[in-house]
Amino acid sequence: MGLFNWGQSQEDKQEYEALKSELATLENRLDTFLAKLNERVDVLLSGFIEEAPAVMAEDDRFGQAYYRFSSAMKGQTANMREKLREVLEKQIEPVYSRYSDTLSVGSEAYNMLREWRNRCADKANEWEEQLHHRVEETTELVERKDYEPVFEEMMNNYWQQCQSVNCRQCGANLSIKQVYYYSAYVACSHCQTQNIFEPGTIARDIEHTARKLAEQRSKHFMDAHEQRNREERDLYQQMHELQLTLSMDERMSKRGAKYEQLLSLEAKRVQAENEAPELLDKYYRNIFDELNKLLPDLEEHHEKFFLSLQANYKRYDGKRSTNL
Amino acid sequence: MGQNPLFEPIHGISLYDYSAANAKIANGVAVDAICSALGVETPVWEEASQGWVQRMQEDSEFIVISEMGTLFGQADQHPKLGQLQPVAGAGNAQNLDRLANDRYFYEELNGARTAAYEAGLDGARWIQDNYGISLGDFQQVAMQWMEEQKDLSSEEITEYVDYMEAKRQEYAKKFAEENGGNIADDVEF
Numbered sequence: 360m361g362l363f364n365w366g367q368s369q370e371d372k373q374e375y376e377a378l379k380s381e382l383a384t385l386e387n388r389l390d391t392f393l394a395k396l397n398e399r400v401d402v403l404l405s406g407f408i409e410e411a412p413a414v415m416a417e418d419d420r421f422g423q424a425y426y427r428f429s430s431a432m433k434g435q436t437a438n439m440r441e442k443l444r445e446v447l448e449k450q451i452e453p454v455y456s457r458y459s460d461t462l463s464v465g466s467e468a469y470n471m472l473r474e475w476r477n478r479c480a481d482k483a484n485e486w487e488e489q490l491h492h493r494v495e496e497t498t499e500l501v502e503r504k505d506y507e508p509v510f511e512e513m514m515n516n517y518w519q520q521c522q523s524v525n526c527r528q529c530g531a532n533l534s535i536k537q538v539y540y541y542s543a544y545v546a547c548s549h550c551q552t553q554n555i556f557e558p559g560t561i562a563r564d565i566e567h568t569a570r571k572l573a574e575q576r577s578k579h580f581m582d583a584h585e586q587r588n589r590e591e592r593d594l595y596q597q598m599h600e601l602q603l604t605l606s607m608d609e610r611m612s613k614r615g616a617k618y619e620q621l622l623s624l625e626a627k628r629v630q631a632e633n634e635a636p637e638l639l640d641k642y643y644r645n646i647f648d649e650l651n652k653l654l655p656d657l658e659e660h661h662e663k664f665f666l667s668l669q670a671n672y673k674r675y676d677g678k679r680s681t682n683l
Numbered sequence: 684m685g686q687n688p689l690f691e692p693i694h695g696i697s698l699y700d701y702s703a704a705n706a707k708i709a710n711g712v713a714v715d716a717i718c719s720a721l722g723v724e725t726p727v728w729e730e731a732s733q734g735w736v737q738r739m740q741e742d743s744e745f746i747v748i749s750e751m752g753t754l755f756g757q758a759d760q761h762p763k764l765g766q767l768q769p770v771a772g773a774g775n776a777q778n779l780d781r782l783a784n785d786r787y788f789y790e791e792l793n794g795a796r797t798a799a800y801e802a803g804l805d806g807a808r809w810i811q812d813n814y815g816i817s818l819g820d821f822q823q824v825a826m827q828w829m830e831e832q833k834d835l836s837s838e839e840i841t842e843y844v845d846y847m848e849a850k851r852q853e854y855a856k857k858f859a860e861e862n863g864g865n866i867a868d869d870v871e872f
Contacts, residue, residue, distance in 0.1 A: 392872045399867045427803050434801025438855070438865045446872045541729035555726055663741035670743035 375468055378458065382475045385454060389479055392446060393486050396439050400490060404497045407432045411501040420560055429498065436494055443483055451479045506572035510653070513568055516561050528552035537656060540566055566654065573649035580642035587635040594628035595679065613683075625683055636676050643668055689738055689747050696721065696731035699761060702751045704728075706758035709819030711769030720763045756826030775815025782816060782824045789828055790843050792821070794850030802858035 411428065418424040455476045462469040521535040526547035533545050533554060540563060545556040601621050609615040647665040651658045690698055704717045718728045739748045759765045781788050792814065796806035807818040832840065859865045 388872055392870065395870045396867055399870060403866055423805070427800065427805060430800040431803025434798075434803070434855070435866050437801060438859075439867045441852075442867060442870065450872055541733055542726045543730065544726050555724070557725075660737050660741070664737070667741050667743040 378468055379471065381454070382472065385450065386475065386479060389446065389451070389482060393443075393482065396443065396486070399439065400436070400493065403432060403435055404493060407497060408501060420564060429501075433494065436490055440487060440490070443486065447479065447483055451476065504571075506568060506575050510565075510568050510572045513561055513565055517558065517565065520559065520561070524554075524556060526550060526552055527554055538562065538565060538654065566657070569650060569653040570646075573646045573653060576649045577642050577645040580638050580645055584635055584638035584642060587631045587638060591628055591631040591635060591679075594624050594631065595681075598624045598628065598681070621683065625681055628679075628681075632678060636673075639672060640669070643672070687746070689742055690750070693731040693734035693738075694723070694727050696723070696728065696735075698735065698747065698751060699754045699757075700764070701732065701735045702754035703758035703761035703764045706755045706819050706823050707764055707767050709822060710817045711819070712767045713769075716767055717764065720767060752826050753830065756823050756830065758823055769817075778814045778816055779820055779824070782814075782821070783827060786828065786843060787846060789824060790847040791850045792816075794847040794852075795854040798851045798854035798858055801855060802862060804858065 407429075411425065414428045415422075415425050455472060458472050459469070462472060517538065522532070524533045524535060524545075525531060526533055526549065529547060529550040529552065531547055531549040533547060533556065535545060535556065539545075539556060539558045542555055542557045544553050546553055598621055601617060601624065605617055605621075606615075609618050612618075643665060647661045650661050654661075692698075692700075700721055704721070707717060708714060714725065714728065718725055721728065723731075735747075735751075739745075739751070742748070782792065783789075792810055796810055799806035799809040807821070810816050810821060811818070835843075859868070
């Protein structure tokens with residue numbers, strides 16, 4: 360059969376055109392399918408943005424209702440991903456397998472088939488990446504909160520509550536001057552009776568909120584760290600593309616305009632690679648400096664916690680080897 | 684473990700006390716009952732709890748949290764806390780026994796729980812309502828299976844992971860039907 364031997368007969372050309380048309384039809388259907396999924400993603404995410412504030416406003420202190428709400432949104436996106444994977448598995452791959460088994464490797468038709476399959480897979484991957492990005496962005500938008508006033512109000516409430524705590528024995532005010540994050544013994548300065556002071560749920564959330572606020576105040580370091588990582592990856596990619604264009608002579612002699620350009624890119628890349636971990640270190644150090652300012656009584660613990668965290672993230676410090 | 688200062692008891696509360704107490708609390712046992720069984724007042728228990736949380740945060744090797752996981756699974760053997768039950772009484776003993784002895788049943792409920800959360804339900808509540816197994820009991824059994832997993836071959840682990848995923852999909856379909864379907868059900872290729 361001509362299709363598989365790829366002669367130049369009229370029949371071969373017709374079969375080639377038929378295959379081309381079949382692949383184009385399937386690719387168009389995939390495009391339409393992805394566009395329809397995108398419409399549903401729009402509906403899902405706009406609904407999420409609209410309803411989330413009400414869910415959060417009614418939520419308990421652990422945020423369980425919002426957790427369920429956002430899990431449901433993510434569950435719907437997971438379902439769409441599964442649908443797309445099923446389409447690739449049942450509509451695209453079988454067509455590829457059917458023809459790739461019979462076409463001659465390297466033939467025009469075979470190359471067309473392979474490129475078609477790669478294009479379809481790339482479209483699916485790109486759609487998934489976009490979806491992931493949109494979900495992250497939407498979640499960040501919904502969860503964004505200014506912790507400055509939240510923390511201030513929390514502390515005001517705590518100190519106000521402390522003013523009205525009296526000794527169970529003599530009734531004198533206990534004049535609480537420190538932050539108790541959980542129930543604690545407090546001695547009465549008048550009669551020396553040991554009282555159990557129960558600071559309530561506000562105090563139990565102080566540490567968590569202080570951490571959120573410290574992270575918020577340190578975010579610029581994290582943004583800069585991520586920016587440097589992106590720059591490093593981008594420069595590495597540029598170097599890789601440039602390396603592919605080097606002649607054998609340039610490669611061997613390590614000279615020439617392109618090689619100079621490569622070295623310049625490498626210098627910038629190394630700088631970004633060195634700065635990224637330094638900025639991460641500044642981010643965590645700043646968090647704990649802020650925490651020390653917000654909750655000075657926990658400074659000793661903060662320092663130990665910082666060292667523990669630092670030991671962990673430094674474990675994953677790695678440098679690329681470019682061998683120029 | 685005895686030599687490591689990270690494992691020193693805090694106000695007389697050992698890591699085993701702390702881990703078993705948390706397993707019991709997750710099962711609905713009141714903090715007052717825990718304190719009473721341990722013979723301490725609430726402030727002592729709370730300061731010790733805070734201390735154990737701080738120890739875990741300060742432990743860059745994660746040995747405290749890892750040991751806590753093991754001890755959490757041994758809560759019922761704890762000499763002082765083992766017999767404590769929530770006021771509402773023990774859950775469904777038959778299902779709990781099956782959960783601890785039938786790995787496939789455990790994986791099924793794991794898959795169902797994930798699917799329930801993805802459907803906007805409270806997965807832990809769903810297991811409690813349908814099988815009478817509390818979150819605390821479930822987590823205790825989970826620790827037991829995690830311990831046993833160390834001795835499994837990669838093929839066996841894959842078998843269980845695949846089984847759980849198949850069950851997750853099965854329950855996801857069920858929950859979606861109950862909720863009137865998924866948002867993209869009518870989008871066809």
